[in-house]
Amino acid sequence: MVDVRVALSQTTWTGDKESMLDKHEGFARDAAAQGAQAICFQELFYGPYFGITEESKYYRFAEPADGPIVQRFAALAKELRMVMILPIYEEEMPGVYYNTAVVVDSDGSTVGSYRKMHIPHVDKFYEKFYFRPGNLGWPVFKTSIGTIGVTICYDRHFPEGWRMLGLAGAEIVFNPNASKPGLSNRLWEIEQPTAAAANGYFVVVPNRVGKEDNEYGELAVDFYGTSYVVDPRGNYVGEVGSSETEQLLVRDLDMDLIYQARDSWQFYRDRRPDGYGAIVAP
Secondary structure (H helix, E strand, O other), rough: OEEEEEEEEEOOOOOOOHHHHHHHHHHHHHHHHOOEEEEEEEOOOOOOOOOOOOOOHHHHHOEEOOOHHHHHHHHHHHHHHEEEEEEEEEEEEOOOOEEEEEOOOOOOOEEEEEEOOOEEEEEOEEHOOOOOOOOOOOOOOEEOOEEEEOOOHHHHHHHHHHHHHHHOOOEEEEOOOOOOOOOOHHHHHHHHHHHHHHOOOOOEEEOOOOEEEHHHHHOOOOEEEOOOOOOOOOEEEEOOOOOOOEEEEEEEEEHHHHHHHHOOOOOOOOOOOHHHHHOOOO
């Protein structure tokens, strides 16, 4: 198998949508100049992380999965010959909204979408006010860089989703985030590496960084960045990103490691689904 060069970015809210879109186009162009074949942006990449409050004005950030933002970046993907994972606020119809990642292949075609399955509703993550739970299951997408899957932020706490993607053939799983200090700090360090090792694939983990006090003042949280990539044995690929500043990370994935990891540990062979019924019991 050949190496794949991927990019992931982390930034904070600039204060307006247009400058966020321009900033992320800049990330994509910089990544392409470094030879990246794919890029994944952070969760809800073109807006603030509005889940810290419950305000209906943020519904206006939603647009269809084939709306102007996706069309703009699909054209950019075609120009740059780059796979893009675009985490957007999706409007299926007025009043029905999802936390969605649209996958665009390097020819500019939309391969499909993933809608966040697990929706939190805890302090300053009031997401049930904004999103319906995903209803598309755990799709994988055949792209020019291989078979990829997506989970979004809170999904990472549920091992079943990671395994579903592995069983479906995922080789790289992208996990865009908006994570802040608190209960998740230790989980941030262990969950994605554990998922990668347990399933024998790469995991690409972008996160927001910095404090969005230009939007929320004293209510703002301080996202901890530290975006990273892990290999199929659970090891970091390169260094972890900054905990304080905007950054574009570009990493090379040795795809042969998938075979090496899975041939060493036969987790898929040795599974016992006949004994797991309680996992899916209502």
